[in-house]
Amino acid sequence: MATREFDFLVLGSGLAGLSFALEAAKSGTVGVLTKAQAEESNTGYAQGGIAAAVGEADSWELHERDTLIAGAGLNDVDAVRFLVRQAPEAIEWLRGLGARFDVRPEDNTLALGREGGHSRSRIVHHADNTGWEIERAVVEAVRKTPNITVYEHTFVTELLMADGRCVGAAGMVEGVGLRTFLGRRAVMLATGGCGKIYSHTTNPRVATGDGYALAKRIGAQLRNMEFMQFHPTTLYHPQMRSFLISEAVRGAGATLRNHHGRRFMYDYDERLELAPRDVVARAIDSEMKRLQTWCVYLDTTHLKKELLEERFPMIYNSLKKVDLEIHKDWIPVVPAQHYSCGGVVTDLRARTTVPGLYAAGEVACTGVHGGNRLASNSLLEALVFGRAGAAAAAEEEPYKGPAPDPAPVRCVPEAQAVRIRHGVQRTMTDHVGIVRTNAGLAQALGRLEELRADYERQPAAEFSVYAAETPNILETALEVVRAAIARKENVGLHYNKDLLSDDSR
Ligand SMILES: Cc1cc2nc3c(=O)[nH]c(=O)nc-3n(C[C@H](O)[C@H](O)[C@H](O)COP(=O)(O)OP(=O)(O)OC[C@H]3O[C@@H](n4cnc5c(N)ncnc54)[C@H](O)[C@@H]3O)c2cc1C
Numbered sequence: 001m002a003t004r005e006f007d008f009l010v011l012g013s014g015l016a017g018l019s020f021a022l023e024a025a026k027s028g029t030v031g032v033l034t035k036a037q038a039e040e041s042n043t044g045y046a047q048g049g050i051a052a053a054v055g056e057a058d059s060w061e062l063h064e065r066d067t068l069i070a071g072a073g074l075n076d077v078d079a080v081r082f083l084v085r086q087a088p089e090a091i092e093w094l095r096g097l098g099a100r101f102d103v104r105p106e107d108n109t110l111a112l113g114r115e116g117g118h119s120r121s122r123i124v125h126h127a128d129n130t131g132w133e134i135e136r137a138v139v140e141a142v143r144k145t146p147n148i149t150v151y152e153h154t155f156v157t158e159l160l161m162a163d164g165r166c167v168g169a170a171g172m173v174e175g176v177g178l179r180t181f182l183g184r185r186a187v188m189l190a191t192g193g194c195g196k197i198y199s200h201t202t203n204p205r206v207a208t209g210d211g212y213a214l215a216k217r218i219g220a221q222l223r224n225m226e227f228m229q230f231h232p233t234t235l236y237h238p239q240m241r242s243f244l245i246s247e248a249v250r251g252a253g254a255t256l257r258n259h260h261g262r263r264f265m266y267d268y269d270e271r272l273e274l275a276p277r278d279v280v281a282r283a284i285d286s287e288m289k290r291l292q293t294w295c296v297y298l299d300t301t302h303l304k305k306e307l308l309e310e311r312f313p314m315i316y317n318s319l320k321k322v323d324l325e326i327h328k329d330w331i332p333v334v335p336a337q338h339y340s341c342g343g344v345v346t347d348l349r350a351r352t353t354v355p356g357l358y359a360a361g362e363v364a365c366t367g368v369h370g371g372n373r374l375a376s377n378s379l380l381e382a383l384v385f386g387r388a389g390a391a392a393a394a395e396e397e398p399y400k401g402p403a404p405d406p407a408p409v410r411c412v413p414e415a416q417a418v419r420i421r422h423g424v425q426r427t428m429t430d431h432v433g434i435v436r437t438n439a440g441l442a443q444a445l446g447r448l449e450e451l452r453a454d455y456e457r458q459p460a461a462e463f464s465v466y467a468a469e470t471p472n473i474l475e476t477a478l479e480v481v482r483a484a485i486a487r488k489e490n491v492g493l494h495y496n497k498d499l500l501s502d503d504s505r
Pocket residue numbers: 011012013014015016017033034035036038039040041042043044045046047048049050051130131154155156157190191192193202203204206207210211244338339360361362363375376377378379380382
């Protein structure tokens with residue numbers, strides 16, 4: 001079997017993977033494996049922006065304080081400080097690659113948006129399409145870098161170990177077959193999140209939790225998987241499922257109303273619509289349950305049409321396509337899974353607990369987010385820790401041994417994969433969502449174990465990416481449930497009604 005060899009092997013082509021690749025390319029050859037086309041990633045869908053204390057009245061200390069408050073005291077303080085201090089330079093690095101961010105016409109300085117949980121305006125953005133612009137810039141830079149080779153439509157099936165360290169990965173290359181890829185100095189896991197373990201998510205189809213499962217199988221430590229962030233405001237519409245209405249819209253003054261037209265956030269939190277996401281998501285969940293409705297409404301009708309069109313062109317035009325005029329109509333919204341705060345444990349240099357394996361971005365748990373992520377800190381985390389990982393990986397001694405043999409890939413028939421995947425998604429949505437209970441979590445664990453046994457019983461079938469993702473979805477969901485059962489206090493994003501009643505007794 002042909003082996004491709006590099007100094008550094010990167011798994012995933014979002015911001016974490018490609019910022020690592022661009023830095024690592026200064027000290028060696030880089031191979032990037034990505035399961036769809038290079039641009040397909042959570043990064044490309046980010047709307048609001050990227051947080052950095054670059055405004056006049058701002059400081060890294062304030063950014064740090066806001067991040068710690070959002071994280072409910074569970075953050076790693078050193079990781080937070082590292083993140084926020086690097087932020088202004090990281091923005092300049094992106095601009096140096098050609099990323100275009102909005103500037104104020106009067107003085108050409110960065111135009112800064114405001115989002116929930118931030119005490120200052122500090123969201124650097126490109127209209128409401130920031131992720132697309134960042135991904136465009138990093139992909140273009142990667143394509144211009146001679147010693148980076150990108151393998152698109154290459155699905156990573158296994159992390160390869162030799163001499164007690166991770167030295168590469170096996171990848172199913174579309175139209176070619178299974179290939180071995182070596183990263184002699186380091187392997188960077190940057191496979192993004194796991195939204196597809198739920199029925200409703202803002203994440204694109206590639207977010208199937210592959211990285212968590214791959215890392216777990218070689219013994220890497222995972223942490224904080226119970227802290228799952230649900231975005232409060234995704235469109236509730238049959239023609240456009242899970243389309244995100246950015247928090248920046250609430251930052252610009254949009255309000256939330258229930259079916260009676262009442263601005264219900266007055267009943268839940270004094271910060272109203274700009275309370276942290278978990279507070280807003282729980283308030284919406286509670287309001288929908290209380291009034292037995294399928295959605296609530298985001299009201300932008302009091303905002304100027306010109307402001308909405310100019311500041312949120314993508315949202316404005318997308319909603320128009322489903323006959324919603326946001327300066328006239330209330331937007332029906334529901335919460336949906338959005339971001340996984342936990343993941344593969346890393347240190348400040350993106351090193352995991354397995355030698356040779358690095359991790360950055362959504363798949364990693366650097367400790368930055370603690371119990372809850374502050375809005376727009378995730379692109380920043382992917383960028384800062386992706387680059388920090390490259391600096392550390394450049395110091396690794398190369399592995400000089402032969403390429404290990406990958407295990408044969410076992411897939412089940414696609415129809416069975418569809419059934420099992422839907423079973424996982426239904427279970428997670430019903431029992432491991434915004435509000436949890438002891439009985440629900442126990443039921444979820446039992447059901448997921450049944451689905452795993454069901455999966456094991458299926459006959460082998462031809463390889464398909466969809467089928468190959470299914471055990472990863474299962475394993476990642478199991479990690480989330482086990483972590484939720486183990487967490488015995490309501491903190492951050494973890495909210496179990498039974499723990500609440502225990503406390504109040
Ligand atoms: C709709 C939406 C809006 C958001 N808005 C914001 C925002 O405004 N600000 C902010 O900070 N964050 C935002 N986020 C979160 C942020 O976009 C992500 O956390 C971040 O982009 C993650 O980057 P990443 O590089 O870790 O992963 P990704 O960008 O998701 O990249 C993961 C890559 O890994 C590849 N991959 C996965 N599995 C495999 C496999 N088995 N084999 C090969 N390749 C694989 C994928 O194809 C992809 O290329 C938003 C997310 C979404 C979905």
